[in-house]
Amino acid sequence: MGTQVGRIEKEFVFKSLIDNKIPLELHGNQKEFKGIIIQADDEKITIQGESQSMEDLTENDQVRAFFYFKNNYHTFNSTVLKTEGNILIVKHPEGVYKNLQRKYERIKMPEGIEVSFTLKGKKIELNFPKSSIYKEPEPPKVSKDFDISKISTLVNSFRKKMSLLVSENKIMMFRDKMPKTYDEKIIVKTGKIFWIPSTEDEFPVNDPFPDERIIIKRDLVKYEENLGTPPYIITSKLGNILYEKTKKDIFSEVFVPIIYNEYIVGYIHIYNTQENRKRITENLVDYVYQFSKVLAYALKINGYFNAEKSNEKKYEAPVIDMSASGILFSHTSPELGRELMIHTDLDLIVIIQKRKLIIGSRIMRKFQDNSVYFFGVQFLRIAPEDFRFLFEFLYGKPFMSKYENVWEGGAPPPPLEIFNE
CATH class of the missing domain: 3.30.450 (Beta-Lactamase)
Known part of the structure; x- marks a missing residue:
């Protein structure tokens, strides 16, 4: 996402946004809005829309704000508290970030998407979770109540x-x-x-x-x-x-x-x-x-x-968020944690509204939190027509060539570090 600014700098940023009426670009509910911050305190921020109603957003919707300040692009995430006409009130964000380094904005996993891939002969399916736990069946203790033969x-x-x-x-x-x-x-x-x-x-x-x-x-x-x-x-x-x-x-x-x-x-x-x-x-x-x-x-x-008979082992895991350039998912299976390593390449099969997209991908990040493994996947190869379809599905707008040379929120691409000093 970028570098989080400190508490004192964050307060200065919001004061400057109000005093200088610096424009914001808001993304939420597959729509975009423009406005300025007119009031901010420790609990909420009030935003005035630029000649457009904010009422397409509803209470508890997640929104993302982008703005340009001090020669740098910034962003923060928040939750809608209230809308009235062109006035939007959101929760005071936990963090503000600068030096944005993602190609496309991540959004919460939308409904209606199925994702799967095959790795070393094992089919792994990523969908909304069947459960948040993993339990492998074990042989029961001998009991007259439990005859497992039939x-x-x-x-x-x-x-x-x-x-x-x-x-x-x-x-x-x-x-x-x-x-x-x-x-x-x-x-x-x-x-x-x-x-x-x-x-x-x-x-x-x-x-x-x-x-x-x-x-x-x-x-x-x-x-x-x-x-x-x-x-x-x-x-x-x-x-x-x-x-x-x-x-x-x-x-x-x-x-x-x-x-x-x-x-x-x-x-x-x-x-x-x-x-x-x-x-x-x-x-x-x-x-x-x-x-x-x-x-x-x-x-x-x-x-x-049947999956056990055919040597296909299936997994289901929650996809946490997704962008036009990758996904983040988690799983509790230790076996999957061992199988998926950094730079593992795989072909993702993404099904959206009955349309099948095959996306060449690579595991770029992996970390563990207690018993849960998290995997960040980058898309490497996707057919142009599939990419345009995915982009419009995620962001609610068609892809345009001008997006190729900018990062999320309109930021320029981060510098390439080809040589190490």
């Missing part, structure tokens, strides 16, 4: 046991399906168990298990925040979820994901009706959780996952 026997035995303990029980698989309901989306996003001890109480605020397997209220709030739900709406939305379940005659409920590596391949759903009015206990949650691990292993050894 899937149908294992499932029938479980259903028979559950029929004596809860009102309803189901096993749902995600093969050729995408999560649709709120319950499905939250277990896919977190990889955790969605446990509602009672629809007449609040969501759990603490996880009784040491390995953090339960979705607690804080997880639900964070999930809603990431969706851009305003804070004042989140509490009422969570309450409404419980109310809707009550209307569906549900008193206590559990969704347990079935995890295979990084995939959520399905889930186990059990619940008690209002007539039954029995809370699903911690012990029963643990039993279903252990069964989900056994079922994942049984599916594996019984050939349910």
